[in-house]
Amino acid sequence: MPAILTTPARLTHLQRLEAESIHIMREVAAQFQKPVMLYSVGKDSSVLLHLAMKAFYPSKPPFPLLHVDTTWKFREMIAFRDRMARDLGLDLMVHINQEGVRQGIGPVSHGSAVHTDVMKTQGLRQALDAHGFDAAFGGARRDEEKSRAKERIFSFRTATHRWEPKSQRPELWSLYNGRIHKGESIRVFPLSNWTELDIWQYIHQENIPVVPLYFAKPRPVVERDGTLIMVDDDRLPLRPGEVPEMAWVRFRTLGCYPLTGAVRSTAATLPEIIREMLLSTSSERQGRVIDQDAAASMEAKKQEGYF
Amino acid sequence: MLKDLDPIAAPADAAPPDVANEVQAYLARQNGKDLLRFITCGSVDDGKSTLIGRLLYDCKCLFEDQLASLEADSGRFGTTGAGQLDLALLVDGLAAEREQGITIDVAYRFFTTDRRKFIVADTPGHEQYTRNMVTGASTADAAVLLVDARKGVLTQTRRHSTIVSLLGVRHVVLAVNKMDAVGWDRETFERIAADYRVFAQRIGITEVTCIPVSALTGDNVTTPSDAMGWYGGPTLLGHLESVDASAEEKLGSFRMAVQWVNRPNQDFRGFCGTVVGGPVRTGDDVAILPGGRTSRVARIVTMDGDLETALPGQAVTLVLADEVDASRGDMIVAAAGRPEVADQFAAHVVWMDEQPLLPGRSYLLRAGTATVGAQVTELKHAINVNTQEHAAAKHLDLNDVGFCNLALDRPIPFDAYADSRETGSFILIDRLTNATAGCGMIRFPLRRASNIHRHASKLDKAARAGSLQKPCVLWFTGLSGSGKSSVADRLEQELHRLGRRTMVLDGDNVRHGLNRDLGFTDEDRVENIRRVAEVSKLMVEAGLIVLVSFISPFREERRMARSLVEEGEFLEIFMDTPLEVCEARDPKGLYKKARAGQLPHFTGIDSAYEPPEAPEITLKGAEQTADEMVAQVIGELRRREVI
Numbered sequence: 001m002p003a004i005l006t007t008p009a010r011l012t013h014l015q016r017l018e019a020e021s022i023h024i025m026r027e028v029a030a031q032f033q034k035p036v037m038l039y040s041v042g043k044d045s046s047v048l049l050h051l052a053m054k055a056f057y058p059s060k061p062p063f064p065l066l067h068v069d070t071t072w073k074f075r076e077m078i079a080f081r082d083r084m085a086r087d088l089g090l091d092l093m094v095h096i097n098q099e100g101v102r103q104g105i106g107p108v109s110h111g112s113a114v115h116t117d118v119m120k121t122q123g124l125r126q127a128l129d130a131h132g133f134d135a136a137f138g139g140a141r142r143d144e145e146k147s148r149a150k151e152r153i154f155s156f157r158t159a160t161h162r163w164e165p166k167s168q169r170p171e172l173w174s175l176y177n178g179r180i181h182k183g184e185s186i187r188v189f190p191l192s193n194w195t196e197l198d199i200w201q202y203i204h205q206e207n208i209p210v211v212p213l214y215f216a217k218p219r220p221v222v223e224r225d226g227t228l229i230m231v232d233d234d235r236l237p238l239r240p241g242e243v244p245e246m247a248w249v250r251f252r253t254l255g256c257y258p259l260t261g262a263v264r265s266t267a268a269t270l271p272e273i274i275r276e277m278l279l280s281t282s283s284e285r286q287g288r289v290i291d292q293d294a295a296a297s298m299e300a301k302k303q304e305g306y307f
Numbered sequence: 308m309l310k311d312l313d314p315i316a317a318p319a320d321a322a323p324p325d326v327a328n329e330v331q332a333y334l335a336r337q338n339g340k341d342l343l344r345f346i347t348c349g350s351v352d353d354g355k356s357t358l359i360g361r362l363l364y365d366c367k368c369l370f371e372d373q374l375a376s377l378e379a380d381s382g383r384f385g386t387t388g389a390g391q392l393d394l395a396l397l398v399d400g401l402a403a404e405r406e407q408g409i410t411i412d413v414a415y416r417f418f419t420t421d422r423r424k425f426i427v428a429d430t431p432g433h434e435q436y437t438r439n440m441v442t443g444a445s446t447a448d449a450a451v452l453l454v455d456a457r458k459g460v461l462t463q464t465r466r467h468s469t470i471v472s473l474l475g476v477r478h479v480v481l482a483v484n485k486m487d488a489v490g491w492d493r494e495t496f497e498r499i500a501a502d503y504r505v506f507a508q509r510i511g512i513t514e515v516t517c518i519p520v521s522a523l524t525g526d527n528v529t530t531p532s533d534a535m536g537w538y539g540g541p542t543l544l545g546h547l548e549s550v551d552a553s554a555e556e557k558l559g560s561f562r563m564a565v566q567w568v569n570r571p572n573q574d575f576r577g578f579c580g581t582v583v584g585g586p587v588r589t590g591d592d593v594a595i596l597p598g599g600r601t602s603r604v605a606r607i608v609t610m611d612g613d614l615e616t617a618l619p620g621q622a623v624t625l626v627l628a629d630e631v632d633a634s635r636g637d638m639i640v641a642a643a644g645r646p647e648v649a650d651q652f653a654a655h656v657v658w659m660d661e662q663p664l665l666p667g668r669s670y671l672l673r674a675g676t677a678t679v680g681a682q683v684t685e686l687k688h689a690i691n692v693n694t695q696e697h698a699a700a701k702h703l704d705l706n707d708v709g710f711c712n713l714a715l716d717r718p719i720p721f722d723a724y725a726d727s728r729e730t731g732s733f734i735l736i737d738r739l740t741n742a743t744a745g746c747g748m749i750r751f752p753l754r755r756a757s758n759i760h761r762h763a764s765k766l767d768k769a770a771r772a773g774s775l776q777k778p779c780v781l782w783f784t785g786l787s788g789s790g791k792s793s794v795a796d797r798l799e800q801e802l803h804r805l806g807r808r809t810m811v812l813d814g815d816n817v818r819h820g821l822n823r824d825l826g827f828t829d830e831d832r833v834e835n836i837r838r839v840a841e842v843s844k845l846m847v848e849a850g851l852i853v854l855v856s857f858i859s860p861f862r863e864e865r866r867m868a869r870s871l872v873e874e875g876e877f878l879e880i881f882m883d884t885p886l887e888v889c890e891a892r893d894p895k896g897l898y899k900k901a902r903a904g905q906l907p908h909f910t911g912i913d914s915a916y917e918p919p920e921a922p923e924i925t926l927k928g929a930e931q932t933a934d935e936m937v938a939q940v941i942g943e944l945r946r947r948e949v950i
């Protein structure tokens with residue numbers, strides 16, 4: 001018989017957020033035939049996964065994990081991904097856009113826009129279509145970006161995966177309408193109401209494993225167009241005059257390594273990371289090269305089917 | 308440990324050793340804060356987005372890169388003039404919004420002060436986006452309504468107030484903005500505030516706070532205004548920090564809609580859901596509704612360990628003491644404090660779909676985790692959201708509000724919305740498009756359903772039909788003049804010749820008797836078909852083959868007619884005759900009249916015909932002879948062993 005916990009007089013802020021996310025996940029499990037959880041290996045995915053374990057305990061989450069691998073993820077991310085799936089005993093599916101691989105698409109040769117579109121957006125659409133998933137969880141938060149701030153928790157996608165920002169379904173109370181026709185799908189964002197601070201605070205409180213790249217240590221980097229790029233393997237061609245230097249850095253956000261800038265930092269523990277974040281004067285997505293391509297670029301990418 | 312592997316030393320400004328404790332203390336403070344969700348309403352001209360931008364800016368919730376991109380955007384789209392930050396652009400996130408300078412959909416923003424955490428839903432002010440404002444208001448504890456000090460309380464302020472009141476938002480703040488533009492004039496503010504208080508009281512908003520502000524300069528937004536020394540009340544932020552957000556549970560009695568049944572193995576069966584209404588403890592007596600079976604809470608399971616008590620808002624898994632059956636759609640409630648259980652109730656409905664709400668049409672209703680068929684049986688009145696006047700209405704259009712009676716396919720448990728938002732609310736879903744077409748707030752149950760008891764007959768339809776035939780409905784649909792009635796007529800003669808028992812229901816005949824009170828508007832057409840469908844159902848019970856010959860232009864009503872009888876008893880026969888052919892035939896001269904504008908709402912001319920998607924039989928009226936069509940239907944009836 002497990003221990004009996006005492007209940008506080010009032011729920012904390014994090015308990016409320018946790019309960020809301022669990023409620024959303026259970027709705028998806030009950031309303032859809034074939035849900036899947038997009039697992040991007042980052043800190044938000046770690047929280048999402050932890051919440052899924054809680055939502056269905058003592059059962060396992062009744063859906064698989066899907067990682068759309070662009071082949072340019074940090075090596076530590078891939079190792080962490082495989083370890084998490086193994087430790088938790090979950091079904092992990094990895095999809096790589098083979099067409100993109102055949103064409104040799106990469107962030108260095110083709111630029112961030114083409115790479116992201118082919119390897120991430122198209123790859124995601126291929127994987128969802130191939131398996132016939134009718135609902136897909138993502139870890140996006142409304143505090144990340146302007147068009148995300150507008151998106152519903154159950155976000156409807158047409159049969160061609162398009163988001164129609166101007167005609168979203170009204171979403172009232174905690175009544176989520178997951179009814180769709182064949183071929184259509186719903187993207188679900190259980191972390192919509194969490195902030196970056198909430199995420200770190202929850203990771204700290206719940207002792208949730210995250211990729212070591214979030215913690216500072218000396219890493220080989222080059223400074224390129226004002227961004228610190230980590231030299232993760234020999235696929236990153238160095239420009240004339242570029243010499244990798246060892247620097248104390250860490251990552252606030254994780255994507256493909258040539259597209260994700262590191263920050264100089266010595267924060268090697270969770271409290272230090274949280275302290276650094278509180279003192280920071282820039283937002284987390286600043287390190288993402290892909291968001292700065294064009295004004296309202298996230299909205300355009302999302303309409304095409306990006307998460 | 309990391310440092311041991313490190314060829315270079317950490318920089319000198321490394322974190323001090325007490326950082327863990329420092330952060331721990333900070334996090335404890337953060338976690339102790341409560342959360343207030345509020346909406347802001349008003350049009351962009353009132354400075355609503357600017358106000359939110361101001362709150363974020365003054366609360367230091369903007370990062371440098373966000374400010375940099377704001378500066379760039381201010382130059383491109385800004386309306387505040389060269390060199391000025393247009394704070395509104397922080398909030399309007401969609402490309403179309405930035406271009407048009409209006410808010411289309413709700414944006415959620417987050418900020419924190421030393422006392423509280425906030426989620427702001429910035430909602431659109433334009434009437435055409437009312438449904439999006441309703442989305443934001445449904446989860447808000449407080450509403451900030453903006454008015455322009457130069458204009459005072461306008462129609463749209465009244466509209467927003469009506470919605471806020473309907474959605475049960477308890478605290479209303481009237482922020483009289485642009486005080487800088489009226490010379491910080493006290494009298495102007497007091498006149499607007501007095502105006503509004505009178506109005507608010509009339510529509511049932513009891514708690515109103517009026518604050519004079521300038522979002523542009525920041526006066527009274529987060530810091531008290533020097534220019535308005537005559538004002539002694541709190542700043543907007545100060546007020547929002549002190550509003551009571553905890554009085555959320557009026558109900559006091561435990562309820563939990565079952566979301567998902569957790570069965571990892573034979574030995575464990577738990578019911579997952581979120582607690583509302585009141586706490587639940589192990590050992591509590593509970594009832595499972597609508598069935599009414601009772602049991603006791605044996606365990607409250609979470610991954611962190613079992614709980615003794617679960618509070619409203621917590622997501623838990625309950626294990627009951629008895630082997631009682633419960634599934635998604637059921638509600639587990641305190642046995643001593645039960646909700647209503649009924650299949651009819653009165654409710655306010657806000658309509659959110661382009662297709663109007665038609666009484667008699669069947670929708671899906673979601674309340675808690677239950678999904679049932681539902682129709683509006685009576686539209687008592689529509690509420691003009693601008694003037695609050697009640698008016699008779701036959702239907703509700705997009706953004707209309709009405710007070711209605713609804714009837715469901717089966718009883719569900721619920722509370723009055725005034726007592727519980729969670730268990731007193733519902734949404735209506737269009738069966739064809741799956742759109743969230745409307746939302747409702749339940750007022751009270753209707754008891755009349757419980758006094759009608761179905762008379763159970765000893766004979767059933769198979770007995771009445773004998774071995775002669777399988778009773779069924781042959782539903783002819785198609786344009787006027789497509790040949791429905793003449794084919795139905797010929798078919799009936801043929802069936803009669805074969806010794807079968809039949810009855811024809813024809814549009815014109817029925818309209819002269821049973822339906823003579825109905826016209827040709829969309830709502831009357833729906834009612835027309837509903838009555839005919841019910842009559843044909845009775846005739847199927849009588850053992851007959853019923854030939855129904857009606858234009859029946861809407862898929863939804865044909866689907867409803869199909870749902871009344873059993874599977875296989877409804878054959879949809881589509882008279883697929885092109886409009887030009889029907890119009891050329893014009894046996895009753897109706898097309899001519901319609902073209903001349905003398906027959907409004909004529910199907911095919913100025914009223915839509917929705918062709919069947921999967922009819923059992925399609926007849927090509929322009930290509931086949933009547934005999935061929937009759938032979939085709941007879942063949943199909945034999946194949947289906949109807950005859």
